[in-house]
Amino acid sequence: MDTSATYQVIQSASTPNGAHFRIDFGTRHAINPSIIPHPEDNNIWIVSAQLHEPRQTDKPRIWFAELVCNAGFSYDENSSTQTLRCIDSPLLLPIAATPSDSTKCTGEQAFFAFSIGPHDARVFHGPDGPYAIYGSNSQYTCFGQWMLDFRLLVDWGIDTLNNHRGFFRVPTELQRPSPYLDVEKNWFVFWDARNQSYVHHDIAPARMFARLEPDGSVGVDLAPLAAGTDNTCLQRLLPVLEIPEYESIHQATNTLSVTLCTRKDPSCVPDENNTFVLTIFQHKSFYNLHSTYEPYAMLFKRIAPFEVYGISSKPLWISGRRGPELTDVQDVKLSSEMLYVTSISWKAHGQGYHGFIDDILFIGFGIEDSTTGGIDVVAGDLVSGLGLCADFA
Numbered sequence: 001m002d003t004s005a006t007y008q009v010i011q012s013a014s015t016p017n018g019a020h021f022r023i024d025f026g027t028r029h030a031i032n033p034s035i036i037p038h039p040e041d042n043n044i045w046i047v048s049a050q051l052h053e054p055r056q057t058d059k060p061r062i063w064f065a066e067l068v069c070n071a072g073f074s075y076d077e078n079s080s081t082q083t084l085r086c087i088d089s090p091l092l093l094p095i096a097a098t099p100s101d102s103t104k105c106t107g108e109q110a111f112f113a114f115s116i117g118p119h120d121a122r123v124f125h126g127p128d129g130p131y132a133i134y135g136s137n138s139q140y141t142c143f144g145q146w147m148l149d150f151r152l153l154v155d156w157g158i159d160t161l162n163n164h165r166g167f168f169r170v171p172t173e174l175q176r177p178s179p180y181l182d183v184e185k186n187w188f189v190f191w192d193a194r195n196q197s198y199v200h201h202d203i204a205p206a207r208m209f210a211r212l213e214p215d216g217s218v219g220v221d222l223a224p225l226a227a228g229t230d231n232t233c234l235q236r237l238l239p240v241l242e243i244p245e246y247e248s249i250h251q252a253t254n255t256l257s258v259t260l261c262t263r264k265d266p267s268c269v270p271d272e273n274n275t276f277v278l279t280i281f282q283h284k285s286f287y288n289l290h291s292t293y294e295p296y297a298m299l300f301k302r303i304a305p306f307e308v309y310g311i312s313s314k315p316l317w318i319s320g321r322r323g324p325e326l327t328d329v330q331d332v333k334l335s336s337e338m339l340y341v342t343s344i345s346w347k348a349h350g351q352g353y354h355g356f357i358d359d360i361l362f363i364g365f366g367i368e369d370s371t372t373g374g375i376d377v378v379a380g381d382l383v384s385g386l387g388l389c390a391d392f393a
Contacts, residue, residue: 006314006315007314007315007316007317008312008313008314008315008316008317008384008385009316009317009319010316010317010318010319010363010375010377010381010382011319011375011377011381012319012320012375012376012377013360013376013377013378014073014082014376015081015082016082017319017320018319018320019081019319019320019375020318020319020320020321020365020373020374020375021073021081021082021083021084021373021374021375021376022081022083022084022371022372022373023035023047023049023071023083023084023085023364023371023372023373023374024071024083024084024085024086025047025049025067025069025086025090025372026085026086026089026090027089028051028053028067028089028090029051029052029053029054029370029371030049030050030051030052030067030090030371030372031049031050031052031340031366031367031369031370031371031372032049032050032120032340032342032364032365032366032372033047033048033049033342033343033364033365033366033372033373033374034047034048034049034121034122034123034124034254034342034343034345034364035047035071035084035343035345035362035364035374036123036124036125036130036150036345037345037346037347037348037349037350037351038070038349039156039157040157041070041349042349043072044070044071044072044087045070045071045072045084045362046068046069046070046071046123046154047068047069047070047071047084047086048066048067048068048093048121048123048132049066049067049366049372050064050065050066050067050119050120050121050366051064051065051066051067051092052369052370060111062111062114062115062116063116063117064115064116064117064118064119065092065093065117065118066092066093066095066117066118066121066132066134067090067091067092067093068090068091068092068093068153068154069086069087069088069089069090069091070086070087070088071084071085071086071087072084072085072087073085084374093118093121093132093153093154094153095117095118095121095132095134095136095148095153095171096171097115097116097117097136097137098136098137098138098139098146098171098173099137099139100112100113100114100115100137100138101113101137101138101139104138104141104142104182105142105143105182106142109142109143109182109183112137112142112143112183113137113142115136115137115143117136118132118134118135118136118146119134119135119136119143119185120134120135120185120342121133121134122134122188122253122254122342122343123150123343124254124255124343124344124345125256125345125346125351125352125353126189126191126197126352126353127191127195127257127352127353127354128167128195128352129149129150129151129352130149130150130151130156130352131147131148131149131150131168131189132147132148132150132153133145133146133147133174133187133188133189133254134146134148135184135185138173138184139173140173140175140180141180141181141182141183141184142182142183143182143183143184143185144173144174144180144184145173145174145184145185145187146171146172146173146174147168147171147172147173147174147189147216148168148170148171148172149167149168149169152169167214168214172214172215172216173216174187174189174199174212174216174218175199175216175217175218176199176201176208176210176218177201177208177210177218177220177221184201186250186251186252187199187200187201187251188200188251188253188254188255188279189212189254189255190209190255190277190279190302190306191255191257191277191302191353192302192303192304192306193272193275193302193303196211197211197212198210198211198212198222198306199212199218200251200255200279202251203234203238203249203251203281203298204234204238204248204249206223206227207223207226207227207230207234207308208221208223209221209222209223209306210222222304222305222306223305225304225305226305226306226307226308229307229308229389230307230308230389232389232392233308233311233389233392234308234311236387236392237310237311237313237387237389237392238311239283239294239296239315241283246285246286246287247283247284247285247286248283248284249281249282249283249284250281250282250284250293251279251281252279252280252281252282252293252295252340252341252342253279253280253281253341253342253343253344253363254279254343254344254345255277255278255279255344256277256278256279256344256345256346256353256354256355256361257275257276257277257278257302257353257354257355258275258276258278258299258354258355258356258357258359258379258383259274259275259354259355259356259357260274260275260276260357260383261274261356261357262356262357262358262380263355263356263358263359264358268356270354272301272302272303275302275354276299276300276301276302276309277299277300277301277302277306278297278298278299278344278379278382278383279297279298279300279344280295280296280297280298280316280341280344280363281295281296281298282294282295282296282340282341283296283315290338291338292336292338293338293339293340293341294315294316295315295316295318295339295341296311296312296315296316297311297312297316297382297383297385297386298310298311298312299311299383299386307389308389309386309388309389310383310386310387310388310389311386311387311389312385312386312387313385313386313387314385316382318339318363318365318375319375320373320375321336321337321339322336322337323336323337337367337368338367338368338369339365339366339367339373340365340366340367340369341363341364341365342364342365342366343362343363343364344361344362344363344364345361345362345364346359346360346361346362347359347360347361347362347376348360355379356379357378357379357380357383358378358379358380359378359379360376360377360378360379361376361377361379361382362374362375362376363375363377363382
């Protein structure tokens, strides 16, 4: 299937055929992965993902857990494929259950009150270290988003004792400006040019983001300060919801900071004009009892009021994703293999939050709610197809 006319095709920087690679958790099954470099071994990455295994009963699942392991790449000459494989059996991230208030979970959300353990954690680097954000029972609504220093959950080495500055040293629930939804998910944290943190709660139907404090509280919604330029841009560049009952736009990944010139260029100096916050969001469609997710890259400014800089003009097609042999573009979008993008990170060891367009980053994703995959792409390839907000000013 030729996808180049409808999609921006992104290819792996390391696999022989440019296709994505599989993430192998051994005897355990998982979805929705995150990948970050190991702090001490340059041949290993730390991989985490939601435990997702078949059940022998039709009763609702109430216990949830996140797998984690050290993983390395292996190459299969017979199939010419590359796999990121756990070196040892994966462990469970020691994330405790949070208290629930059954009065906040009613109607269709009542079952969330019985939930135990983390949902769909995103593990990612900030400017001063790695963190995990995960869903769990809320103090403020039925189900919320929590954040914790990841170095306290794995053997991170001596750096566990240094440089954390007490920021999210204990599980901390993130808050939002009112009103809350019953179930909150997919929030991401970003940092400005001075490394102040913010929570981005929504991209659609309207942006919402606020300054984040160490106790999880937030300031006022800052999105109205950017609305003067954002509204026109988002109206032009966000994907159109043809049938809103079956389609929606979701935040998907954490963020990275990227400078739009090359690391090897001595004149490339990061500043407010060339360095932006990168995230990926998704256009979800649910037709014929099957979900599909089309990912889009978005850049926004890292200085207040954090206006959107650009959005992919076409959805991203991850090389190796299966699609039907159809000529009808709409059918291709609605019936292709479901890849659910969950995370982004720089591939190089020692690289945390910031990078350049010639650096390589990982994109992690779940496949058809049954397995996990990833792809390593040059950052410049990922953002090469942006439609720029300045063109609509």
